[in-house]
Amino acid sequence: MWPAEFDYTRPSSVAEALQLLSDNEDAKLLAGGHSLLPAMKLRLNEAPLLIDISRIEGLGSISNNGSLKIGALCTHAEIAASADVQSSCSALATATGMVGDQQVRNWGTLGGNVAHADPASDPPTVLVAFDANINIEGASGSRSVAASDFFMDLFTVDLEPGEIITSIDIPDHPHEGCAYVKMPHPASRYAVVGICVVLHRDGGSCSGAHVAVGGATVRAMRSPGAEAALRGSSLDDAALDAAAAALKDDIANDLIGDMSFPEAYRQEMAGVYLKRAVKAAGG
Amino acid sequence: MKLEGTYLFGETREQVWSTLMDPDAISSAIPGVEEFVPLEGEEYAWRAIAKVKMAAVSGRFPGQVQMSEIQPPTSYRLTVSGEGQGSIISGSVVMRLEEKDGGGTVLHWDAEANISGKLARIGQRLIKAAANMMSKRFFGNLARQIRAPA
Numbered sequence: 001m002w003p004a005e006f007d008y009t010r011p012s013s014v015a016e017a018l019q020l021l022s023d024n025e026d027a028k029l030l031a032g033g034h035s036l037l038p039a040m041k042l043r044l045n046e047a048p049l050l051i052d053i054s055r056i057e058g059l060g061s062i063s064n065n066g067s068l069k070i071g072a073l074c075t076h077a078e079i080a081a082s083a084d085v086q087s088s089c090s091a092l093a094t095a096t097g098m099v100g101d102q103q104v105r106n107w108g109t110l111g112g113n114v115a116h117a118d119p120a121s122d123p124p125t126v127l128v129a130f131d132a133n134i135n136i137e138g139a140s141g142s143r144s145v146a147a148s149d150f151f152m153d154l155f156t157v158d159l160e161p162g163e164i165i166t167s168i169d170i171p172d173h174p175h176e177g178c179a180y181v182k183m184p185h186p187a188s189r190y191a192v193v194g195i196c197v198v199l200h201r202d203g204g205s206c207s208g209a210h211v212a213v214g215g216a217t218v219r220a221m222r223s224p225g226a227e228a229a230l231r232g233s234s235l236d237d238a239a240l241d242a243a244a245a246a247l248k249d250d251i252a253n254d255l256i257g258d259m260s261f262p263e264a265y266r267q268e269m270a271g272v273y274l275k276r277a278v279k280a281a282g283g
Numbered sequence: 284m285k286l287e288g289t290y291l292f293g294e295t296r297e298q299v300w301s302t303l304m305d306p307d308a309i310s311s312a313i314p315g316v317e318e319f320v321p322l323e324g325e326e327y328a329w330r331a332i333a334k335v336k337m338a339a340v341s342g343r344f345p346g347q348v349q350m351s352e353i354q355p356p357t358s359y360r361l362t363v364s365g366e367g368q369g370s371i372i373s374g375s376v377v378m379r380l381e382e383k384d385g386g387g388t389v390l391h392w393d394a395e396a397n398i399s400g401k402l403a404r405i406g407q408r409l410i411k412a413a414a415n416m417m418s419k420r421f422f423g424n425l426a427r428q429i430r431a432p433a
Contacts (some may be wrong), residue, residue, distance in 0.1 A: 026341070039339030042405060044368055046342065116338060119412070154409070154416050155338040190408075218412055258408040 003040035010052040014137050014164060017053050021162045022139055024049045029164065031073055034100070034108040035116045059111070059166055064088060068170040072111025076123070077102070079110060089130055089170050091180040091196050095122035098182065100189065111165040114150070117157045117219065119256055120190035124151055125214035126180050128222055129196035132170045138163040151219040154256075176201040177282030181273055182215060185261075191215030192261050193269045197277040205234050206283065211243070211274065213251060216266035223250040226274060235283040243278070244271030284397065284411060286418050290390040290426050296380050299388045300356035302429045303378060309348065312424035313363065314417060317343070327351065333365060337413065340402070342368050356380060370400030376418075390426075394418055 011017040021027060027049040028036055039045040053059070053073070060073040064084040079085050080097035099105055099113070099122055113123050114134060127134075127147040134150045136143050139162055150158045159165065175198045182194035194215040200208040209230040214220040225246030233239030248267050257263035292299055302308045306329065310319035318332040327350040334343050346365025353359040357380050364373040376394035383389050396414045403410060 028341075035339050042401065044340045044342070044401070044405070118338070120408070154412050156416075185408075188408075218416065256409075256412040258411060260408075 001041040003037070004043060004046040006040070006047055007049045008052060009049065010055060012056060014053075014056060014059070014166060017051055017056065017164060018137065018139055018162065020049075020051045021164070024051075025161070027051050029053055029115075031112040032075065032107040032109040033112075034104050035112065035118070053164065054109075067172050070110055070168045070170070072165045072167055073109050074111075076100075076105035076108050076110065076113070080105065088172070089126070089178070091129070091178040091198070092123065092126045092170070095126045095180040095194075095196070098122050098180075098184070098189070110168060114147075114168065115157060115159060115165055117151055117155050118190070119154055119218050119220075120185070120192070120194075120215050122180065122182060122191055122194055122214070124220035125191075125194045125212045126196045127168065127170070128214075128220040129178075129198055129210045129212035130170050130173055131210075132168055134165055135167045135169060136163050137166050142166075144169070147220070148222055151221070154218040156219075173198065175199060179277050179280035181277045181280055183269055183273055193266055193273050195270065195273045195277040197274070197281045197283075199230075199235075199278070199281045199283055201282075205232065206230050206239075207232070209278075211247065211277075213247065213270055213274075216256065216270045217251050217254040218256050219254070221251070221254060223247045225250045230278070230283075235278060240275045240278060240283075244274050247271055247274050284395070284414060286394045286396060286415060288392055288418070288422060290392075290422060291383070292388045292390065292426070292429055293386070294388060294429060295386075296356050296382050296388045299380055299390060299429050302425070303359070303380075304350075304353075304355075308425065308428045309361070312421050312428065313348070314420045314424075319348070322347070327353070331363075331365075335367075338409075340368065340406075344368075344372065346372075352377070368400075368402055370398060370402035372396075372398045372402070374414075374418075390422075392418075392422060 028047040030050045030052045059071040076096040076099045086093045132147040133144045178198040180196045182191040196212045198210040211223045211226040226243040229243035229246045255263035315334040322328040329348045344365035344367035349362045351360045362375045374396040379391045381389045
C-alpha cells in the first residue's frame with residue numbers, strides 16, 4: 001500500500017511549525033505517525049503536506065518539578081520506562097506500556113495519542129483520572145485545557161486547526177494507590193473497557209477516589225457517581241457494588257458498541273473492571 | 284443500522300416545520316457541508332459536498348440530499364447519500380412533528396444509516412458511534428436554528 005503523493009517539511013521550532021500550519025490549510029502534523037501513516041497508506045487521508053515535528057527540540061523530555069511535565073513528543077515506551085512517571089503516576093506507566101505493541105510504543109507519541117483521541121486508547125483514561133492538563137500553542141499564544149474538557153467526543157478534542165500540543169502536565173496528586181486495568185480486544189489489544197482508579201486512604205477507609213473510564217465510552221470520562229460511592233467507604237463489597245452501579249449509570253448515554261462487544265456488554269464489563277481496578281490500586 | 288431520538292421545542296409546530304423545510308437550515312445543519320446546490324428541475328433535491336474530518340480520515344464527499352414523503356406540517360423523509368474514500372455512505376431519516384399538550388412541539392426522528400466499502404471494513408468498531416455522533420450533531424445544529432430563527 002502506497003500513500004498518495006505528498007510534500008514533506010521538517011521545521012526546527014514550534015513557531016516555524018505554527019507558521020507552516022497557518023500557510024497550508026490541509027497539512028497534517030507528523031510526530032510518531034502511527035495513526036496518520038496507516039490512514040495515508042489506506043488513502044483515507046491524502047494530506048498534501050506533512051509537517052514533521054518529531055525533531056523539534058524541547059518537546060521530548062519528562063521533568064518533575066512538583067508536577068510531572070511530559071513533552072508531547074515523548075514516546076509511549078519512554079513514558080512507560082520513566083522513573084519519574086513510575087513514582088508519581090504509575091498508572092500512566094502501565095497504560096503507555098499497554099499501547100499497541102513494542103514497535104508502536106517506540107514511535108507513537110503521547111501528544112499524537114491525545115490529539116487523535118481514539119476512544120479505545122489507554123493513556124487518555126489515565127490523564128482524565130489524574131486531572132492532567134494539555135498544553136497547547138497556537139498563533140494567538142498558548143493555553144492549557146483540563147483533560148476532561150479536552151476529550152469532547154469520539155475523535156473530537158478541544159484543539160483548533162493550526163494549534164500544536166506541546167506538553168502534558170500531571171499535577172502533583174499524592175495518593176496511596178492507583179491502577180489502570182483494561183479488557184483488551186482479543187485481536188487488536190485496544191481497550192474494550194479501560195478503567196483508571198486513584199485512591200486516597202485514611203487508615204482502613206477511603207477518603208477520596210478518582211475514577212475514569214475509556215474504551216466503553218465515546219471519550220475518556222470521569223465517573224462522579226463511582227467516586228462518591230467509594231469516598232468514605234471501607235472499600236468493602238457493598239461499596240464496590242454501589243460504585244459499579246453508579247459507574248454504569250454515569251456512562252449510560254456515552255456508550256460505544258460494535259458487533260463483537262455491544263454497548264450493554266461494555267457497560268456491564270465497566271463495572272467488573274472498576275472492581276478489579278480498585279483491588280489493583282490496593283483497595 | 285438504526286438510530287432514533289426526540290427533541291422538545293417551545294415553538295409551535297408551524298414554526299418548527301418551516302425551519303425543517305428551509306434548505307439553508309438543512310445545509311448548515313449537515314456537518315462539514317461546503318456546497319449545496321439545487322438539482323436542476325428538482326424542488327426538493329440538492330447536490331452537496333461535505334468535508335469530513337474525523338480521526339486520521341479526511342476528505343470531501345460529493346453526494347445528494349433529498350426530501351420526500353412530505354406531509355405538511357407533520358412529517359417528511361430526508362435522504363442523504365455520498366461517495367468518497369472508496370466508500371458509499373447513505374442515510375435516511377423520517378422526522379415527525381407532534382403538537383404537545385400545553386404548547387410546544389415534539390420532534391421524533393428515526394434514521395437508518397448504511398456505510399459500505401473501505402471505511403466500513405476498516406472502521407468496523409467505530410461506525411455505530413460515528414453515525415451516532417453525526418446524527419447528534421445534525422439535530423443539535425437543527426435544534427439551535429429552530430430555537431433561534433434568523
